[in-house]
Amino acid sequence: MINKVVKNADEAVKDIPSGAVLMLGGFGLCGIPENSISALLKTGVKNLTCISNNAGVDDFGIGLMLKTHQVKKMISSYVGENAEFERQLLSGELEVDLIPQGTLAERVRAGGAGIPAFYTPAGYGTEVAEGKETREFDGKMYLLESWLRADFSLVKAWKGDTAGNLIFKGTARNFNPMMAAAGKITIAEVEELVPAGELDPNEIHTPGIYVQRIFKGVDYEKRIEQRTVTS
Amino acid sequence: MINKVVKNADEAVKDIPSGAVLMLGGFGLCGIPENSISALLKTGVKNLTCISNNAGVDDFGIGLMLKTHQVKKMISSYVGENAEFERQLLSGELEVDLIPQGTLAERVRAGGAGIPAFYTPAGYGTEVAEGKETREFDGKMYLLESWLRADFSLVKAWKGDTAGNLIFKGTARNFNPMMAAAGKITIAEVEELVPAGELDPNEIHTPGIYVQRIFKGVDYEKRIEQRTVTS
Amino acid sequence: MALDKIGIAKRIAQEVQDGMYINLGIGIPTLVANYIPEELNVVLQSENGLLGIGRFPTEEEVDADLINAGKQTITMRDGSVLFDSSESFGMIRGGHVDLTILGAMEVSENGDIANWKIPGKMVKGMGGAMDLVASAKNIIVAMQHTSRSGDSKLLKECSLPITGINCVRKIVTNLAVLEVQEEGGFLLLERAPGVTVDEIKEATAGKLIVNGDVPEMKIN
Amino acid sequence: MALDKIGIAKRIAQEVQDGMYINLGIGIPTLVANYIPEELNVVLQSENGLLGIGRFPTEEEVDADLINAGKQTITMRDGSVLFDSSESFGMIRGGHVDLTILGAMEVSENGDIANWKIPGKMVKGMGGAMDLVASAKNIIVAMQHTSRSGDSKLLKECSLPITGINCVRKIVTNLAVLEVQEEGGFLLLERAPGVTVDEIKEATAGKLIVNGDVPEMKIN
Numbered sequence: 001m002i003n004k005v006v007k008n009a010d011e012a013v014k015d016i017p018s019g020a021v022l023m024l025g026g027f028g029l030c031g032i033p034e035n036s037i038s039a040l041l042k043t044g045v046k047n048l049t050c051i052s053n054n055a056g057v058d059d060f061g062i063g064l065m066l067k068t069h070q071v072k073k074m075i076s077s078y079v080g081e082n083a084e085f086e087r088q089l090l091s092g093e094l095e096v097d098l099i100p101q102g103t104l105a106e107r108v109r110a111g112g113a114g115i116p117a118f119y120t121p122a123g124y125g126t127e128v129a130e131g132k133e134t135r136e137f138d139g140k141m142y143l144l145e146s147w148l149r150a151d152f153s154l155v156k157a158w159k160g161d162t163a164g165n166l167i168f169k170g171t172a173r174n175f176n177p178m179m180a181a182a183g184k185i186t187i188a189e190v191e192e193l194v195p196a197g198e199l200d201p202n203e204i205h206t207p208g209i210y211v212q213r214i215f216k217g218v219d220y221e222k223r224i225e226q227r228t229v230t231s
Numbered sequence: 232m233i234n235k236v237v238k239n240a241d242e243a244v245k246d247i248p249s250g251a252v253l254m255l256g257g258f259g260l261c262g263i264p265e266n267s268i269s270a271l272l273k274t275g276v277k278n279l280t281c282i283s284n285n286a287g288v289d290d291f292g293i294g295l296m297l298k299t300h301q302v303k304k305m306i307s308s309y310v311g312e313n314a315e316f317e318r319q320l321l322s323g324e325l326e327v328d329l330i331p332q333g334t335l336a337e338r339v340r341a342g343g344a345g346i347p348a349f350y351t352p353a354g355y356g357t358e359v360a361e362g363k364e365t366r367e368f369d370g371k372m373y374l375l376e377s378w379l380r381a382d383f384s385l386v387k388a389w390k391g392d393t394a395g396n397l398i399f400k401g402t403a404r405n406f407n408p409m410m411a412a413a414g415k416i417t418i419a420e421v422e423e424l425v426p427a428g429e430l431d432p433n434e435i436h437t438p439g440i441y442v443q444r445i446f447k448g449v450d451y452e453k454r455i456e457q458r459t460v461t462s
Numbered sequence: 463m464a465l466d467k468i469g470i471a472k473r474i475a476q477e478v479q480d481g482m483y484i485n486l487g488i489g490i491p492t493l494v495a496n497y498i499p500e501e502l503n504v505v506l507q508s509e510n511g512l513l514g515i516g517r518f519p520t521e522e523e524v525d526a527d528l529i530n531a532g533k534q535t536i537t538m539r540d541g542s543v544l545f546d547s548s549e550s551f552g553m554i555r556g557g558h559v560d561l562t563i564l565g566a567m568e569v570s571e572n573g574d575i576a577n578w579k580i581p582g583k584m585v586k587g588m589g590g591a592m593d594l595v596a597s598a599k600n601i602i603v604a605m606q607h608t609s610r611s612g613d614s615k616l617l618k619e620c621s622l623p624i625t626g627i628n629c630v631r632k633i634v635t636n637l638a639v640l641e642v643q644e645e646g647g648f649l650l651l652e653r654a655p656g657v658t659v660d661e662i663k664e665a666t667a668g669k670l671i672v673n674g675d676v677p678e679m680k681i682n
Numbered sequence: 683m684a685l686d687k688i689g690i691a692k693r694i695a696q697e698v699q700d701g702m703y704i705n706l707g708i709g710i711p712t713l714v715a716n717y718i719p720e721e722l723n724v725v726l727q728s729e730n731g732l733l734g735i736g737r738f739p740t741e742e743e744v745d746a747d748l749i750n751a752g753k754q755t756i757t758m759r760d761g762s763v764l765f766d767s768s769e770s771f772g773m774i775r776g777g778h779v780d781l782t783i784l785g786a787m788e789v790s791e792n793g794d795i796a797n798w799k800i801p802g803k804m805v806k807g808m809g810g811a812m813d814l815v816a817s818a819k820n821i822i823v824a825m826q827h828t829s830r831s832g833d834s835k836l837l838k839e840c841s842l843p844i845t846g847i848n849c850v851r852k853i854v855t856n857l858a859v860l861e862v863q864e865e866g867g868f869l870l871l872e873r874a875p876g877v878t879v880d881e882i883k884e885a886t887a888g889k890l891i892v893n894g895d896v897p898e899m900k901i902n
Contacts, residue, residue, distance in 0.1 A: 001734070001761035002701045002723045027510040027547070028533040030526065053547070078587035086584050098585065101509065102551030102593030106346070109548040113768075114775030114817060115337070116368035118349035120555065121596035125574075125627035128592060137347035137377070146368070158527075163725075163761035169433065170527035170544060171511045177546045181776060197760025202400065203434050205546070207733050207763040209703050209725070209778045222526035225533040230518040232514070232541035233481045233503045258730040258767070259753040261746065284767070309807035317804050329805065332729065333771030333813030340768040344548075345555030345597060351775065352816035356794075356847035359812060389747075394505075394541035401747035401764060402731045408766045412556060428540025436766070438513050438543040440483050440505070440558045453746035456753040461738040 001163040001196040004214045009039035012187045012213045016152050018045045019072075023108065023150040023179040024052040024062060028080070028225050031172030032061050033154040035189045035217040041068055051075040051108070051148060053101060053175050055085050060223050069093070075148070077101035100128060103145055105178060111149035112181025112210065120145055153183025156217070157206070160190035161199050164208030173205060180210040189217035232394040232427040237444045240270035243418045247383050249276045250303075254339065254381040254410040255283040255293060259311075259456050262403030263292050264385040266420045266448035272299055282306040282379060284335060284406055286316050291454050300324070306379070308332035331359060334376055336409060342380035343412025343441065351376055384414025387448070388437070391421035392430050395439030404436060411441040420448035463656045464636040465681070470604050472497045472681050473652075474563055474634050477602055483507055485554065485594060487564030488532045490604040494563055505541075507559055509550050509590045514542030531590065551590070555597045562598035564591065566605045566630075568620045571668035573630040573642040575603065576622035588625060595626030607635035607665045614667035616640070616648055638662045639679060640670075647671045652679045683876045684856040685901070690824050692717045692901050693872075694783055694854050697822055703727055705774065705814060707784030708752045710824040714783055725761075727779055729770050729810045734762030751810065771810070775817045782818035784811065786825045786850075788840045791888035793850040793862040795823065796842035808845060815846030827855035827885045834887035836860070836868055858882045859899060860890075867891045872899045 006012045013036055016022070026032030040048075041064055048071050055074050056063035065071050066084050073095040079085055088094035099107070100122040110118055119142035123129050133144040155176040158169035166188055168176055180186045188206075193216040196208075237243045244267055247253070257263030271279075272295055279302050286305050287294035296302050297315050304326040310316055319325035330338070331353040341349055350373035354360050364375040386407040389400035397419055399407055411417045419437075424447040427439075465473065467490050475497035478484065485507045486492050495515070498504060506515040508530040515530055516537035523537060530536045545553075553559060568576040575595055578588040595601060608614055616633065632651075633640045639652040647669040650662060655678050663670055685693065687710050695717035698704065705727045706712050715735075718724060726735040728750040735750055736757035743757055750756045765773075773779060788796040795815055798808040815821060828834055836853065852871075853860045859872040867889040870882060875898050883890055 001759065002725060027531075028529065030510070030529050030533070076587060078589040080586060089584075096585075098587045100588050100592035101547070101590035102555055102597075105547035105551050106344075106555075109772075110349075112776050112778075113337075113772030114777060115349050115351060116371075116373055117366075118341070118346050120346060120593075122555070122593040123626075124596060126592060126624050128588075135348075140347075142347055161761060165761065165763050167433070168544075168546075170525060171508070171529055172527040173544060174511050174547045178548050181772065181778070195760075201732075201734070201758055201762040201764045202398070204763045207765060207769070207773070208761065209727075209733055209763075209773060224524070224526050224529075224535060226529070226535065227524065228518045228534040228536075229521055229524060231520075232539065233505060258751075259749065261730070261749050261753070307807060309809040311806060320804075327805075329807045331808050331812035332767070332810035333775055333817075336767035336771050337775075340552075343556050343558075344552030345557060351813075353775070353813040354846075355816060357812060357844050359808075392541060396541065396543050399764075399766075401745060402728070402749055403747040404764060405731050405767045409768050412552065412558070426540075432512075432514070432538055432542040432544045435543045438545060438549070438553070439541065440507075440513055440543075440553060455744070455746050455749075455755060457749070457755065458744065459738045459754040459756075460741055460744060462740075 003162050004164040004211055005162050006213045006215050008215050009035040009189065012036065012215050013039045013043060016045055019047045020151040021049045023153040023183055024050055025155040025176030025179050027053050027174035029061050029223045031156050031174050031176055033156040033189050034220055036154040036187055037061065037064060040065060046070055047072040049073040051150060053077050053104060055079045055082055058082055058084055075099060077104050105175060107145055107148040108178040108182045110147035112178055115147060117144055117146045148182060150183045153179045153186040155180045155186060155188050157188055157190045159192045159194065159199060160188055160214050161194050161196045163196040164188065164211030164214050165199055165204045166206035167199060167203060168205050177206045180206045185212045186210055188214045190214060191217060191220060234393050235395040235442055235445045236393050237446050239446050240266040240420065243267065243444045243446050244270045244274060247276055250278045251382040252280045254384040254414055255281055256386040256407030256410050258284050258405035260292050260454050262387050262405050262407055264387040264420050265451055267385040267418055268292065268295060271296060277301055278303040280304040282381060284308050284332060286310045286313055289313055289315055306330060308335050336406060338376055338379040339409040339413045341378035343409055346378060348375055348377045379413060381414045384410045384417040386411045386417060386419050388419055388421045390423045390425065390430060391419055391445050392425050392427045394427040395419065395442030395445050396430055396435045397437035398430060398434060399436050408437045411437045416443045417441055419445045421445060422448060422451060465654045467493060469681055470634050470636060473639065473679050474602055474604055478502060478504055482560040483558065484561045485509065485559050489565045491563040491565060492532065509554065511545050511547060511550050512542060514539040551593050554593055557597060557599055559598060561600045562594050563602045563604060564594065566603045568615050568617055568622050569603055569630050569633055570617050570620045571648055572646045573628045574620050574624050575626055575630050576620040576624045578625045579623045591625050595629045601630050602632045602634060603630050604634055607637040614665055616666045616668045618668045637665055643671065650676050652677055654679055685874045687713060689901055690854050690856060693859065693899050694822055694824055698722060698724055702780040703778065704781045705729060705779050709785045711783040711785060712752065729774065731765050731767060731770050732762060734759040771813050774813055777817060777819055779818060781820045782814050783822045783824060784814065786823045788835050788837055788842050789823055789850050789853055790837050790840045791868055792866045793848045794840050794844050795846055795850050796840040796844045798845045799843045811845050815849045821850050822852045822854060823850050824854055827857040834885055836886045836888045838888045857885055870896050872897055874899055
């Protein structure tokens, strides 16, 4: 099997240039590539376009990259509570493209799967439809939406093997598998890295063909946004 | 959890009417719904449109339904070696719609996922493109293809639970998951049926939401088309 | 007397039928889960990738890798399934979810809904709302009948940027249960206990249709 | 001397580079797997849902649920992955497979390929061939230079219904290795051992481009 292992996050992200288009997996703070984000803070690349369902919080996730002014544009479905984000947006430092979550998921999936465009009903009749082609199928109206692809995709999995095969945990899967497929170079960080052959081929969520680099992440914080418990 | 269990194949297929559009999982004879096909031979429904990657062989799989003249039309990517199939086709008893395999897979996936149409490069410039809209994206030409949906989808899984969740085995997965999602009524037959809660939620290939009926199949033959061995 | 949030949730819970797959939005819709009768087998979908949302976890069970679409920590029920966002919205878009319950800022008499953006205020994004309203077969809106300033939220046309057109089927407010008619208009189905038809008329800016006697809701 | 099928497979195996993901068609292409140098790490894709095709099974290992796209029983290598047909063709269409090797009945000088249908004969279907040729970045055709009746299979234009246009990059036949040029024409890269340029010219109906000395293939 092809070996995709790199030493660590610094090694994995070192050639990401300023101006690159990145995809970052995760929903809220769940399943985000914590190590790759930390490494990008150190390389200091600028003018990044970040495709990610959310933009983190002020002091975690993509929020950290906003603080260091490394992000030029966010493509997201929900940018949540993030004071620095709001400030940069209002001051014009940051561009934002808001996309319905299912359309975002499908556009990324299309990017990985070689489908340049597809029709979806989401957003028809709303401002999301402005400037987009519309069309009726079986009496219902749809919008034409195009694929999204990235120069680099940064994903986070639970287990991975040296061939780049990935297994996610719980709802930390979310956008990660589609983004893995839609990146020209996909960098996967995992909590547990095993030799090829140790994962059951029938239980793998992301085939290694989509992953160019894989490393074992360290010090996962896995911050929780809404800690809700029953007593 | 919602209980989807029905007694057996006869019970599962008894309301499939003549003229119905069916999807049948499988690639070659691998992962085909053997029990549901047997039950359909008994109900004797006619004029079926069968969407299936292949058409079985003379004495197995969909080939059995061809013998009984229950199939009006096949929508497939490869109809292989099947003398009765050829005879019916040449005599005009049977219609056939041949579709590139990836386009077939994606059209079925689109049917389940609510995408009425999408662009694919497969078949551009060939007779498959006749009468279809074409369009250029990033300097490459694509065809517009539409979704496929079925009145009933017949799928075969390895393990399933009472809530309709399915796990496939080996390459017997193939078209089964997409067809499960694209059927108005999806009938799943499984080799092993367990109570909801016994399958790991992270290892399920087809979520039970797509499955309306599930039963434990019997007497699987699992015929092999090309038995190739090393000594 | 007008219903409180729990009353609205309880009334909506009566719309739930055995065997349904349901997506609950944030806010009052989330509360509905607490009032679905035990004997009904239903499955709750979370669009971030889970079918079979369970109760909140105990302190010991808390798992950062298991949250709902509101980013709350949760547990899974027996028979749950995990999947990615593409599969999740395929499920929604493909019409496999039977019932969607969500909040709204405005609903128009032809079923348009506005619930994602207020001009002049910070825009947070539509999340999955546009996909849900454009796709679901059966959409029930849970909301207050009027805004805090007393303006009706049931309008002839939405004044806010809309989330989807022609999609809301039923509305449960603190005052009433209403059904959006094919040809337009809010058909008054039930009144909150003690609330009069006149009070509802007063609070409804869009076309209200009253056919004969309007029964009171039955809330336990 | 013209190559036999094994010779063609051996020559194509030389095109394989370390780290490649490869889809092999039925026939000669399948044989290529046997001649890929051990030291190269490559992964074979089977479009029915497997990355990491292994050797044929022993009698005891035979599993009806594990076949390749040619419907042959197979095994899996360490690090294999199983997936469904939609994911498999997403992988192909998305350009993730580095090399596709397939057979052909005809190739035209602008890279069109015909390999699925002969008018008047029973049509079996294109299977995955149209997806593969429309999607792959790097397509090598393995075929005989001429048909059994002696007609050239390297043509100005295909006479048979085509599978895809403008897609073949390289052709390895029993007589030669040729590269399809952007501007059209078959550039002669190598001759089979002992085969002359004139013999290749003779066997090529489409435009053959010969630049200087053409080396002989090196086949072990």
